[in-house]
Amino acid sequence: MIVNWLYKHLPSAEQKNFQLQRQRQLQKGQVELKELALDGYPTELSFGQQALNNYLQEPDEGYYIKSPKSFLGATGLLPQQAELFEDIVAAMMSNVKTLTEAALGRSVSQTVIGRPVNFQGLRGEESNRQALEILTNAAKRVGFKDVEFQFEPVAAGFEYEAGLTKETRVLVVDIGGGTTDCSMLLMGPKQALLPDRTGDLLSHSGERVGGNDFDITFALKGIMPSFGLDSMLKTGKPVPANSYAQAVSINNIHNQTEFYSAANSRLLEQLIRDAEQPELLSRLLTVQKNKLSYRVVNAAEQSKIALTDCTEQLVDLSDIDKGLSVNLDRDGFASACHRELNTIAALMNDAITQANCQPDVVFVTGGTAKSPVLNRFLQQQFQHTPIVIGDHFGSVTAGLTRWANKIYGPGEQG
Incomplete structure (x- = not known):
């Protein structure tokens, strides 16, 4: 369907x-599109x-995968998998390009x-390439001709x-959805005029840990x-x-496939029979089934x-199990995400070590930067350095x- 669109x-x-x-995929897609139309399903992306x-209306029709860009450097992609990723990215770019041209009234x-420093940490430059x-x-x-x-940080x-009004060493910390990237930059009015900023980029560090990881860890340990x-x-x-x-x-994708497999469904049913609190595991089976x-x-x-x-938030999950609610708080969030916070600290320190100088200011951006827990953590890391939230x-x-x-x-850029 993506190929045909x-x-x-x-x-x-x-x-x-x-x-x-893509001749074979196009032919196969035509057949699938006809079947969808006959069944009354939409055939447009x-x-x-x-x-x-649309996904939330029919969650059993596929998987929800967040931050697809971070998958582009995944290890072991077969040629047909790389083609699928390219088609997905092209469809998204086509949509953005169309909207942009409509808004501007020109091509x-x-x-x-924008790109992260490292799309995935396992293979370094090979993944980036x-x-x-x-x-x-x-x-x-x-x-696009x-x-x-450009690095996102x-x-x-x-x-x-x-x-800025004077030359400043800036440690930029960009905490995105799928990755965190740090760059030590020499910045100021004179530098801003230069067409080539290579000499001002003092260091980079980055890893596939971001806002999504905070959410996932909080869900695991809090919910x-x-x-x-x-x-x-019952065995103890x-x-x-x-x-x-x-x-x-x-x-x-691999973990989601394993969780939703028939074998895991049978495992959960057996664990329910063996559990001291089967009503709790039944909730996990509901998540799996639906x-x-x-x-x-x-x-x-x-x-x-x-x-x-x-400082506290009551989460209503009664749609999963009648009467179910979970109380979450900031301290629990900080405790749950201890590893992610330490990873970000290591990335910042790595960028500082590579640059062989201390920053005059730390500039933080990305959705997770709004969190008071993160702000408190950053203040602990840089007690004598100004921190600016962008x-x-x-x-x-x-x-x-x-x-x-x-x-x-x-001119024509988008």
Whole structure:
């Protein structure tokens, strides 16, 4: 279905090549589209909030996977898997390009794409090369003639630089959904005028840990005890924890596949029979049967957001089990996410060590930067250094726009 939608929306110059490369998938997709139409299902792709709404109406029709960009550097991708990722990325880029051109009233052929320092930490530069190749191929396919990349923390730093009046060493910490990236940058009015900033980028560090990991960990340690995690079997042994970790791993296709397998369903049914508190494990089976992983992790995410303004949050999960609610608080969030916080501290220290200098200021951006727990943690790490919290969601985009204007000039970039 993705292949067929993409074929229809490609520039005419690309359609012939795409048809030759994806002939079998296009034919198979045509058959599937006819079956969907006969069954009364929509045959168009949806994006953004509409796509999420459609998924929530029929969660048993597929998996919810968050931060797909972080998968582009995954190890062991087969050629057909890489093609699928490229098609998904191209469809998303095509949609963004179409919306942009409609808003501007003209065509757009140049783009700057934000990228994490490392898409995935397991294979380093090989993973980065694979991811950049997928992104570049997808962008060219949908009609971008000029494609450039910029590190996301560097882009965020460019936006902060616009307000500086003197040369400053800035440690930019960009905590995204799927990755955290740190860059030590030399910034200031003189530096901002330079067309090549390579000499000002003093160091980079990055790893695949971000806001999604905070949500997943909070769901596991804050919510899953009410589903039987840490409870006991009649034999006196603890209930195996593997299914709980798989249940909330909405950033891991393999784990989600294992959790929703028939074999795991049989395992959970057996554990219910063996459990001291079978009513708790029955809730996990409900999640498994109805594909409610996203529901649980989203409850943790919304609680994390709510805990920005309050110290406690009551989570209503009565749609999973009548009368079920879980109380979450800031201290529990800090305790649950101890490992993620320490990973971010290690990335910051790595960037400082590489640069061989201390920052004059720490600039933090990304949605998770709003959390008082994170702010308190950062203050502990940098007790004598000013910490500036930037636009939580707009710093990177604004910085990429500044860089596009610099390298392309005001014109066709998107």
